Amino acid sequence: RRTGSFPRARGAGPPLPEPRRAPPPDAEPGPSFAAMGLQPALLAGLEGLSIGRPTAVQRLAIPALRRGRSALCAAETGSGKTLAAAEAAAGPASPRGLVVLPSRELAAQVGAVAAALCRPAGLGVRGLTGGGAAGGLRRQLRAPGTGAAVLLGTPGALREALRRRFLALGRLRWMVLDEADSLMDDSFIEALEEILARTQVVVVGATFPTGLSQTLGKFTDVGRFVTLATQSLHRLPPHVQQKFVRLKGRDKLPELLQLLKERPASGGAVLIFCNSASTVNWLGYILDDHKIKHLRLQGQMSAAARAGIFASFQKGDVSVLVCTDLASRGLDTSSVQLVVNYDFPDTLQDYLHRVGRVGRVGSKVPGAVVSFVTHRWDVDLVRKIETAARKRTDQIPLKFGWNEKAQ
Incomplete structure (x- = not known):
């Protein structure tokens, strides 16, 4: 029987901070996106996607991420976790971002939303997925159009692009690890080592693997992470x-x-x-x-x-x-x-x-x-x-x- 992609931890490791909990879904609706200080261009992108009010996890995460905090963001599936990270990070003040996703299908889906959010601000979004020859990676990174302020990629493609020096991370300001428990395996550790030490990191997932804090602790100070969690984390959806x-x-x-x-x-x-x-x-x-x-x-x-x-x-x-x-x-x-x-x-x-x-x-x-x-x-x-x-x-x-x- 399979045991998952994440290796078993060797030691206790540094503990993650106690999670801040979002209010339950039926609580007060809370502030609007505008009241949370998002850039007008980003508000225009949200309006174009017909996204009117923030979800519980977005109300919890956006203020913390706008303050530049690295975060472990845990919430139920379908709650808007990845969008919360993109909303807080995308904007002229943070022009270099990386979103790491476990599959090309998810990269394409998130890329379409990110492009709609970033377009009013004039920020370019580009995807990087593997499965072909190395020349395909170079072509994806050098495709015509505006320069990519936000790059979305799968671990294998990113690792190969870094190895071949098609990709430089010197200007990287923030990174989102989406569906983190399916990303954090030995094959991606070397790439993480290069990225984690000098960026704002947002780790996103509905479930998290044993040893996450140990792995992050190898490359960055886990104590600087704020841990954000919703009331519905690990709960069965009662309406299903x-x-x-x-x-x-x-x-x-x-x-x-x-x-x-x-x-x-x-x-x-x-x-x-x-x-x-x-x-x-x-x-x-x-x-x-x-x-x-x-x-x-x-x-x-x-x-x-x-x-x-x-x-x-x-x-x-x-x-x-x-x-x-x-x-x-x-x-x-x-x-x-x-x-x-x-x-x-x-x-x-x-x-x-x-x-x-x-x-x-x-x-x-x-x-x-x-x-x-x-x-x-x-x-x-x-x-x-x-x-x-x-x-x-x-x-x-x-x-x-x-x-x-x-x-």
């Missing part, structure tokens, strides 16, 4: 229906086919999560045989094969996406009304990220999650989730900054 179906492995496919065929045409988009690329491919062949139109997305696909798949799903060209956890983090899935865990996730963190694909800000209906439970080792995780829901605390038993694994 969650159903667990206990069945034998051989019965999963008939159950899924019946579920898909019985769904009305107006039932919204469907995400089907599998734990491996091979299962995504196999299940896709079966759906082809049953004339069920769908798309597939998994990390072993080539960059060319992955290009545009998630964008096509977002646009509604196809309403069913079969995927691995590559699609569980950060991506905007406001059209999704049903998540099916064809394979039950390995960790509580993965469950929270998958559940977070429905009932997001901008969704028209709360949505539902159906999980197939087939293995005895899944039952312990299911019991913890059901207990949290039954007690009506909706609090998943995860400590802040602690990565609990299935035994």
Whole structure:
């Protein structure tokens, strides 16, 4: 069974500061974006995106980030964490920024929003993703247009661009690590070492791995970080229906086919999560045989094969996406009304990220999650989730900054 991408910590390491908590969602709406002192050009960008009022995490994070604080920003999925970091950092006073994201799909999505935010201020935004020849990295960085004030990139592409000296970081002022628990692995440590020591750093995520403070402490003073967290962190979304179906492995496919065929045409988009690329491919062949139109997305696909798949799903060209956890983090899935865990996730963190694909800000209906439970080792995780829901605390038993694994 997989154990996650983050290495187990060797020592206790410096503790992170106690988190400042945002008010609950039903509290006073708080100040507007304008009242928080954002630049007029940035306010114009927000208006162009039809973003009117800040969310709880944005009200908490923007003032701290505008003061130049490095921050660990933890909030539930779909709450606007990445946008909060971009809102506070983008502007003429901080013309050099880097956003690091775990996948090319997320980089494309965040890049589109960042470009809309920065355009009124005349700031250029550029994306850097790998999967091709080194010359492709150079072309991305030297594409015609305004110089890039904000660069968005995946770890592999950034690491290769730095190694080949296509990219210099001497003018970097701030950096955002988005979906941090899927970024902080040994393959990216060398690049982090070069960046972290001299920049304002914003670490963003809905869950955080064991040893995050130890890794950050190798390159920067963790004591300078302000820790920001919302009241809904690690909580089950109370408005999302969650159903667990206990069945034998051989019965999963008939159950899924019946579920898909019985769904009305107006039932919204469907995400089907599998734990491996091979299962995504196999299940896709079966759906082809049953004339069920769908798309597939998994990390072993080539960059060319992955290009545009998630964008096509977002646009509604196809309403069913079969995927691995590559699609569980950060991506905007406001059209999704049903998540099916064809394979039950390995960790509580993965469950929270998958559940977070429905009932997001901008969704028209709360949505539902159906999980197939087939293995005895899944039952312990299911019991913890059901207990949290039954007690009506909706609090998943995860400590802040602690990565609990299935035994």
